Amino acid sequence: NSEEQPAVVVHAPKLVLELLNARSWLAGKHATLHVVVKEEGGANIAGANVTAEIEGSAGHPLISSHTGEGGQATIVFEMPKLTGAEPALVIRAEVNKVTAHLRFSLRAKPRVPAV
Numbered sequence: 271n272s273e274e275q276p277a278v279v280v281h282a283p284k285l286v287l288e289l290l291n292a293r294s295w296l297a298g299k300h301a302t303l304h305v306v307v308k309e310e311g312g313a314n315i316a317g318a319n320v321t322a323e324i325e326g327s328a329g330h331p332l333i334s335s336h337t338g339e340g341g342q343a344t345i346v347f348e349m350p351k352l353t354g355a356e357p358a359l360v361i362r363a364e365v366n367k368v369t370a371h372l373r374f375s376l377r378a379k380p381r382v383p384a385v
Contacts, residue, residue, distance in 0.1 A: 284310040285318070285370035287363045290342075292374075295359075296349065303345040307337050307363045307370070314341025318365040322347070324376070326354020337363075352376065 289295065290304040307318040318337040323330050327350035335343040345361075357376040362369060 285315070285363055285365065285368050286310055287320075287361060287370040287372055289361060289372055289374075299349045301345075301347050301349050301359075303361065304342065305337075305345070305361060305363070306340075306342045307365070308341055314339075315365055316341060318343075318363045320345065320361065320363045322359065322361045324350055324352070324357060325360055326352060326357030326376075328353050 286308045288306050288308070290306055291302070295301055295303050301322075303322055305320055307315045307320065309315060314337075316337055316339050318341070319334060320337060320343045321332050321334040322345045323332045329350060331347075331350070333345050333347045335345045337343045359374040359376060360371060361373075362371040364370075
């Protein structure tokens with residue numbers, strides 16, 4: 271009469287990824303992303319891998335960084351030429367195989383005809 275052992279379930283904390291400078295991350299063609307990675311309960315996470323890319327751009331290279339002691343990371347890059355129909359800034363964070371991501375649609379500013 272053998273009893274099966276119950277599976278061990280490990281609940282990894284959910285990650286919260288936040289772009290701290292959501293309104294000011296782009297200046298001309300220079301992008302500077304200030305992000306923070308936290309546990310769902312609010313504790314900052316050091317050592318998380320953070321990546322950013324512009325989907326719908328020429329080549330859209332992946333830029334990466336790691337969070338420091340305060341759970342913050344800064345990613346700096348030149349904005350690539352947007353080539354897709356729906357370009358987007360995509361930021362991802364990962365630690366211990368737990369991930370979080372943010373996606374911001376990028377819309378070209380409409381050109382106002384000169385009068």
